[in-house]
Amino acid sequence: MTISSSLSEARGSGFGADALIACDSVVRVFRSGGVEVQALQGLDLLVQEKDMLAIVGASGSGKSTLLGILSGLDAPTAGTAHLAGHDLTTMRGAELVRYRRSTVGLVRQQSSRNLLPHLTAAENVSLPLALAGAGRRERSNRSGELLRALGLADRADQRPAQLSGGEQQRVSIAVALAGSPRVLLADEPTGQLDEKTSDEVFGALRAVNDTFGCTIVIVTHDATVASQVRRTVAIRDGRISSETLRREQLDASGVATLSEEEFAVLDRVGRLQLPSEYREALGLNERVRLTLESDHVGVWPQHDHDEPEGETR
């Protein structure tokens, strides 16, 4: 078996062709005061239309950097990134303005950065539509529809200070959706909320995903978010390291239960990151032996005179 493979051979030209978001070996390097930080180190990520996923990771792992690139506020240093057909490495000028206005919607952690304090909920939702040139009737219909979908029909005339934290974040979601974006990006949307209110905001995001079919990407520190979304992607050292998928299964009597399973992520050229506890437990360092079995691949520590059990070479 040939372990090494040519990088260019392994990277076909159709990577992510059917995905709404395709990040291919994205690198983002920051340089400040003569110091270089590699915030993203060859990140691959595919997101399909109507998906709802969370990106989790420790502080400094690169989550906000990725969100900055997807929202068009920043661009990769190397690699390629596409969202809804827009090339995020080259987009400039009018295309960038249109992209940020109508292809993506952004919800930030502090609702004070999402909402204008002197406007009512309905006026806040109408504002991006007014800036895009929508007429009064269209603005009123759209803001009414969004506030109803987010369970805020009776709060339309309240100003942010008159709303609870969870209600403010739901209005923020409505504002971000006003321009009917293909993708809603949320940066720690529940970071300042208690658990019960967070559940309420996640419920609102799921409703938006179901009702409008809007693709949603949530960035968060909170690893418990896995119980709120179908797909959770963990980022470590600027790369995707694992994914947790949550599925509904029916038992023999037809009762639905939720199960979660964590997967290691195989990147485009076949690399995968072994969890540090596995490496430490078996002394897997620097070189390992691989064996191809009928239904799995074995990974063995390199001991100079040892052969993997049951194997001859």
Ligand SMILES: Nc1ncnc2c1ncn2[C@@H]1O[C@H](COP(=O)(O)OP(=O)(O)OP(=O)(O)O)[C@@H](O)[C@H]1O
């Ligand atoms: N503008 C910048 N200039 C220099 N370094 C930066 C800049 N932005 C991010 N970094 C560095 O890049 C790395 C990744 O940062 P990033 O903010 O993306 O991580 P994060 O996972 O979002 O962290 P947090 O959860 O704390 O927000 C960190 O080491 C950070 O210090």
